[in-house]
Amino acid sequence: MTTDHHAGSCCAPAVDRADGADVATLPRGERSMRGQVRIPAGTFWMGDSHGDGYVADGERPVHQVRLSSYLIDAKAVTNAQFAAFVKATAYVTDAERDGVSAVFHLAVDAAPADILQRAAGVPWWLAVRGADWRHPAGPRSGIGDLQNHPVVHVSWLDAQAYCRWAGKRLPTEAEWEHAARGGLDRARYPWGDALGTGGRWRCNIWQGEFPQRNTLDDGYLTTAPVTAFQANGYGLLNAVGNVWEWCHDAFRETEYAERAGAEPVVDPVAAESADVDDRQVPRVMRGGSYLCHDSYCNRYRVAARSSNTAESSSGNIGFRCANDAA
Numbered sequence: 001m002t003t004d005h006h007a008g009s010c011c012a013p014a015v016d017r018a019d020g021a022d023v024a025t026l027p028r029g030e031r032s033m034r035g036q037v038r039i040p041a042g043t044f045w046m047g048d049s050h051g052d053g054y055v056a057d058g059e060r061p062v063h064q065v066r067l068s069s070y071l072i073d074a075k076a077v078t079n080a081q082f083a084a085f086v087k088a089t090a091y092v093t094d095a096e097r098d099g100v101s102a103v104f105h106l107a108v109d110a111a112p113a114d115i116l117q118r119a120a121g122v123p124w125w126l127a128v129r130g131a132d133w134r135h136p137a138g139p140r141s142g143i144g145d146l147q148n149h150p151v152v153h154v155s156w157l158d159a160q161a162y163c164r165w166a167g168k169r170l171p172t173e174a175e176w177e178h179a180a181r182g183g184l185d186r187a188r189y190p191w192g193d194a195l196g197t198g199g200r201w202r203c204n205i206w207q208g209e210f211p212q213r214n215t216l217d218d219g220y221l222t223t224a225p226v227t228a229f230q231a232n233g234y235g236l237l238n239a240v241g242n243v244w245e246w247c248h249d250a251f252r253e254t255e256y257a258e259r260a261g262a263e264p265v266v267d268p269v270a271a272e273s274a275d276v277d278d279r280q281v282p283r284v285m286r287g288g289s290y291l292c293h294d295s296y297c298n299r300y301r302v303a304a305r306s307s308n309t310a311e312s313s314s315g316n317i318g319f320r321c322a323n324d325a326a
């Protein structure tokens with residue numbers, strides 16, 4: 001396990017893996033709109049209008065983006081849904097092939113011998129043998145009570161495989177942000193500019209002192225059900241917080257800088273996104289996770305960007321699917 005360029009944040013560590021599944025050999029499912037909401041064609045301001053972001057994440061400059069109409073899942077893909085995919089295809093995830101994935105230290109449920117190492121620079125991430133989507137906290141854990149929680153320990157390639165079978169695709173980064181905004185113009189969060197009111201949390205992030213003490217004010221140390229909290233104006237649930245969500249695009253810090261001046265940018269997709277077999281390409285993750293906290297990782301905002309290599313997995317990365325409008 002090596003650190004990624006987000007060392008010091010909660011964002012999940014990268015994992016080096018020898019090889020993985022060949023997604024192209026999987027059956028391609030018939031196009032499905034199940035569980036999806038339609039986002040009308042429109043123009044929005046993409047990026048961080050508040051100056052909240054980390055410069056190296058490339059959330060600025062804010063620029064105008066025009067998108068065609070598209071469909072996107074209201075909720076992240078659940079363990080139950082992923083189980084149906086695996087049952088139908090016998091698909092083996094990258095974490096299962098490799099036999100190891102990253103688990104947050106306070107969540108680990110594994111024998112000491114299965115805890116292999118701490119990730120350099122992000123010591124709250126442990127490489128745990130036998131951690132995978134069926135065993136999100138390690139070999140001693142299960143998903144019996146987590147059917148309606150987002151699937152985790154899935155790589156970008158695993159997400160691609162699921163999408164192919166489900167008759168869907170991953171959202172582009174621009175589609176993800178536009179949908180997460182819920183129709184609000186340049187707001188910080190899917191519901192507005194303020195994090196919360198009266199101690200009532202609107203998303204699953206970290207409360208307390210990271211990484212040792214979580215007061216659980218929002219009710220969850222790790223994942224929450226995909227139906228928790230209120231939907232945004234487009235009907236999306238848990239766009240920010242809960243789990244990071246893979247997007248189609250290759251991640252480039254300079255992406256927005258290169259778009260500025262050519263606005264509105266129409267249906268943008270980052271260059272280098274097309275090489276879907278490259279396991280080392282950093283892919284965009286959006287929305288932040290249950291580990292985010294203002295003190296060190298303020299990425300539970302709609303404009304926030306992060307990335308991990310296509311083959312990496314951890315206990316706080318999942319995904320939702322999208323589709324072209326019919």
Ligand SMILES: [Ca+2]
Pocket residue numbers: 204205206207216218219220221222290
């Ligand atoms: Ca929480």
Ligand SMILES: [Ca+2]
Pocket residue numbers: 238239240241242243244245286287288
């Ligand atoms: Ca999320």
Ligand SMILES: [Cu+2]
Pocket residue numbers: 009010011288289291292293297298299300
């Ligand atoms: Cu974070």
